[in-house]
Amino acid sequence: MQLKLVPGNSAGTVTTFFLSSQGEGHDEIDFEFLGNASGQPYTVHTNVYAQGKGNKEQQFQLWFDPTAAFHTYSIVWNSQRIIFLVDNSPIRVFHNHESIGIPFPKNQPMRVYCSLWNADDWATQGGRVKTDWTKAPFVAHYRNFNINACAAGGACDSQSGNSWQTQELDANGRNRMRWVQQRHMVYNYCADAQRFPQGTSNECKRSRF
Numbered sequence: 001m002q003l004k005l006v007p008g009n010s011a012g013t014v015t016t017f018f019l020s021s022q023g024e025g026h027d028e029i030d031f032e033f034l035g036n037a038s039g040q041p042y043t044v045h046t047n048v049y050a051q052g053k054g055n056k057e058q059q060f061q062l063w064f065d066p067t068a069a070f071h072t073y074s075i076v077w078n079s080q081r082i083i084f085l086v087d088n089s090p091i092r093v094f095h096n097h098e099s100i101g102i103p104f105p106k107n108q109p110m111r112v113y114c115s116l117w118n119a120d121d122w123a124t125q126g127g128r129v130k131t132d133w134t135k136a137p138f139v140a141h142y143r144n145f146n147i148n149a150c151a152a153g154g155a156c157d158s159q160s161g162n163s164w165q166t167q168e169l170d171a172n173g174r175n176r177m178r179w180v181q182q183r184h185m186v187y188n189y190c191a192d193a194q195r196f197p198q199g200t201s202n203e204c205k206r207s208r209f
Contacts, residue, residue, distance in 0.1 A: 001074075001114070003033070004141040005042060007067035010035025012120030012131030014045075015140040017073055019110040025052040027105030029082055031073050033066070034059075034123045035138075042066050043186065046084050048094045050103035056201075058092050059187035060180065070143060078165050079106045090169055090177040091184075097203040109152030116140050 001017050013035035020028040028049035033042055041061040048056040064071070076083035082105075084092040096104040116138060120131040148164060150156040156165075169177065189195070190204035 001142060001146075002070040002072050002144045003066070004068075004070045005033050005066045006035055006116070006138045006140050009038045009132055009135045010042075010067075010138060011037045011124040011129040012118055013138050014115075014117055014119040014123050016113065016115045016117075017142075018113050019075060019077065020049075020113055021105075021108035021110045027051070027108045027110060028054070029075055029077060029105065029110070031075070031084065033140075034119075036124055037129060044086070044091070046092055048082060048105065050105045053103060055189060056094065057187060057189050058185065060091055060184045061186050062086070063180075063184055070141070072144075076164050076167050077105075077110075078167060079104075080166070081168060083167065083169070086180075089180065090173050091180045093169065093177070095203065095206075097206060100202050100206070102201065102203045112145070112147065114142055 003015065003017065005015055006013055015033040015035070016031065018028060018030040018032070020026060026049065028047070030045065030047040030049075032045040032047070034045055036042060044060045044062060046058050046060075047054050072085075072087050074083075074085040074088070076085070080096050082094040083090055096106070098104050118131055120129070121127045124130075148162075156162055190200050192200070
């Protein structure tokens with residue numbers, strides 16, 4: 001999906017592009033863009049839910065102005081891993097760790113959703129900066145949605161190949177993601193001992209590119 005985010009004072013707003021299944025114990029893969037006061041960088045909030053459980057957040061500050069032009073945000077989802085990409089650069093990989101008891105979203109079909117909503121109770125600086133409704137309307141632009149997938153219970157779209165089903169990072173991709181995470185990651189659930197005093201989730205101990 002290509003997005004151009006809300007310009008100016010977007011504090012309190014959240015623009016989203018995500019996958020989600022339906023019902024209790026749902027699966028979900030999130031791209032959420034947390035607005036900010038004019039001149040401050042946007043925060044990209046990523047999360048993964050499996051069987052209704054999330055708490056797998058990683059956040060990044062973009063290295064460009066996402067309100068000035070369209071940029072491409074992509075999700076690769078297969079049975080081995082989930083890859084989040086910005087302009088074809090990987091920013092995060094969430095691996096399948098079912099072998100150590102970590103749920104992974106692979107058994108429920110998901111739809112694609114987009115939204116723009118008010119979340120000023122948490123979105124900007126932990127909710128300290130509220131939405132300024134005098135700046136409304138808040139407008140985000142979406143275009144050029146593209147999907148290559150398998151229909152639930154049906155055949156896979158083979159028009160552009162099915163390489164995504166086994167896609168992983170090569171050496172260049174790992175180096176690029178390492179650059180993004182070292183310079184632009186601002187939150188990682190695996191490093192939040194205050195939030196998880198009993199210890200972080202087991203997959204954090206096996207983190208790899």
